[in-house]
Amino acid sequence: MTLREKIGQLNQRMYGWNAYRRTPDGGFQLTEALYAETDRFEGLGALYGLQRADAWSGVDHTNGPGAEDGAALAELVQRHVVERSRLGIPALFVEEVPHGHMALDGTVLPVNLAVGATWDPQLYECAAATAAAELRARGGHVALVSALDIARDPRWGRTEECFGEDPYLAACFTEAVVRGMQGEPGEYFAADKAPVVLKHFAGQAATIGGRNSAESELGLRELHEIHLPAARAGVRAGAAAVMAAYNEVDGMPCAGNRALLTELLRDRWGFEGLVMADGLAVDRLARITGDKVSAGALALNAGVDLSLWDEGFTHLEEAVERGLVAEDALDTAVARVLRLKFRLGLFDRQGPTPPPFPAGGREVSTRVARGAVTLLHNDGGVLPVPAAVFRIAVLGPQSATTAHQSGDYTAPQRPGTGTSVLDGLRRLAPPGVDIRHAPGCALTGDDLSGIPEAVAAAAASDLAVLVLGGSSARTPDTEFDANGAARSAVSHMTCGEGADLAGLRLGRAQYALLDAVTATGTPTAVVVVQGRPHAVPEAADRAGALLTAWYPGPWGGEAIAEVLLGHTDPTGRLSVSVPRSADRLPVYYNHKETEYGGYVDGSAEPLYGFGHGLSYTSFTYGPPRLDGDTVRVDVTNTGQRYGRTVAQLYIRRLRTPVWPRALELRGFRAVGLAPGETRTVVFSRPATDAGTTVEARVAESARAALTAVPTQSFTAPDETPL
Structure with a gap:
């Protein structure tokens, strides 16, 4: 050459x-x-x-x-x-x-x-x-x-x-x-x-x-x-x-x-x-x-x-x-x-015949979306939707759109592609359930003119499903840098490359809508569709249930509806901590184990911690047991219906040559259990530095592991570089 x-x-x-x-x-x-x-x-x-x-x-x-x-x-x-x-x-x-x-x-x-x-x-x-x-x-x-x-x-x-x-x-x-x-x-x-x-x-x-x-x-x-x-x-x-x-x-x-x-x-x-x-x-x-x-x-x-x-x-x-x-x-x-x-075989077959375009993409996308829906709190049995609910108000700027369910780097979709939360509930709700809709407000801005209609729909219903969130959708009027990052965010854009935020709040009108809907006294389930953990502590305080679906893709509305109606158990668990506000950052769980105190004017803890996620049933964990090269723990479904939990294995370093982190994830296993069923979950003993003494903790979240879980200590042998 x-x-x-x-x-x-x-x-x-x-x-x-x-x-x-x-x-x-x-x-x-x-x-x-x-x-x-x-x-x-x-x-x-x-x-x-x-x-x-x-x-x-x-x-x-x-x-x-x-x-x-x-x-x-x-x-x-x-x-x-x-x-x-x-x-x-x-x-x-x-x-x-x-x-x-x-x-x-x-x-x-x-x-x-x-x-x-x-x-x-x-x-x-x-x-x-x-x-x-x-x-x-x-x-x-x-x-x-x-x-x-x-x-x-x-x-x-x-x-x-x-x-x-x-x-x-x-x-x-x-x-x-x-x-x-x-x-x-x-x-x-x-x-x-x-x-x-x-x-x-x-x-x-x-x-x-x-x-x-x-x-x-x-x-x-x-x-x-x-x-x-x-x-x-x-x-x-x-x-x-x-x-x-x-x-x-x-x-x-x-x-x-x-x-x-x-x-x-x-x-x-x-x-x-x-x-x-x-x-x-x-x-x-x-x-x-x-x-x-x-x-x-x-x-x-x-x-x-x-x-x-x-x-x-x-x-x-x-x-x-x-x-x-x-x-x-x-x-x-x-x-x-x-x-x-x-x-890649490009020299052997300079014009290779491509394989057929595969089928099943929608099914796979929906399966991932279904697995990602995370129930953060559920007070008083608001979810799954009770059989006694005959009127559901589906509200909020994310409730009837698929345009903002996908993240950045998304190609234009053909008309009719995807399922919104409203579409999913109308298709999957039992016959005879009256579903009414009002968007209430836009994703961004402070226009409150649509809120009265949403309030009226909520007040006349047995349950309000309020779908809030953000958007990474680019439009032709977006200004781009030479590398494709957004130079300036268009009106609805709150996430994606080039859309960094000083704060983590949603559009102002969304909080006004949340206040007005929950003030009606109608039980309210809030769903947040987002590309980052936005700070919505008001939903934690005032709504009966709170879920996050992240950006679930075009068919995410169907997956969300399945969870709301109880057709499937919520199985998502947080992979990122949810802060109370941007001024409490950082909130990641695996910080160095220093005196992690609060602020004079508020807690430094996240609103919801890494690994958190609820089911429609409940689980208990026994103490971890070190057995040779494995860590074992018994998990029991103590509720009334089938559910899936994610057992999470963390270590805490006790003797180490450098300042340790509070906790470190070292394994996880999903386990589905019928009511009353107990199963032993087995982990390989977590690897760590030779000679380091650690505690093993198994729990449903990092916060639970840190605060209230029995531990099992062991030391990695000096002669074995783990």
């Missing part, structure tokens, strides 16, 4: 939606922009977002590829790339798959924060497999998947992309997404499996103030204990690639951080896959180096193999000539890109 051809393999410069245009007859034609890009380096290393559809790309059902013609578009582009390449090298087609393939007709899954609330990695593995199959059926190759960010400050707009606040839980789901999307480890990927790029590596959620891309103040212990375990789990599971994050670690941005990308990731962990930079992250290094040529050299020498939209990597030939980059370092990066193409 010539130097120019090698450099071309390391560039992912083009936005994929600029590579094609719809023709009047409904087909596609390639653009001059694609011709220029492939001529520049005699081919194309990778192409980002060929099938991406959203407000930023401007792609919708009028001009973009759907499930029926996405593969044909991919084949058209690939044929052109191969023809332009002297050596016939195909391109990698890289696509966003944060919660399903971000393309027209792609199955939209609940966001990661909802996935984490299921505490069910096996379920998520199935969902990830469906997403990979859809991607490959449309001719895509590589999936960009959010997995590594840990939610430590819910003001951050991208909190919805996190599995939760705990590194162990995030590691379990990261392993699941790698297994689900990539399949069994092997030299080649199956036709319905896709290599995963895990993002973001590392510590991107640790920026100060919850502000996107702000500086971070990460010590090495915090980095290794909290922000690296998920990445370590992904690497061990065989992840094909990771994405270097925007943030810096100890002053050096991740895309230029050799200590992170080479010394840790490759030398210590043995990672042999690809490292991709986040969008325009290489060019940002010019603030350090002084120009984009040396910025590209810094990133390549640090361990980045593939750029994303940057100019810096296009100047690598000059960097080699100036002695900033050794050509053998360039060769190493090129080899990693080519190896991934070989593993």
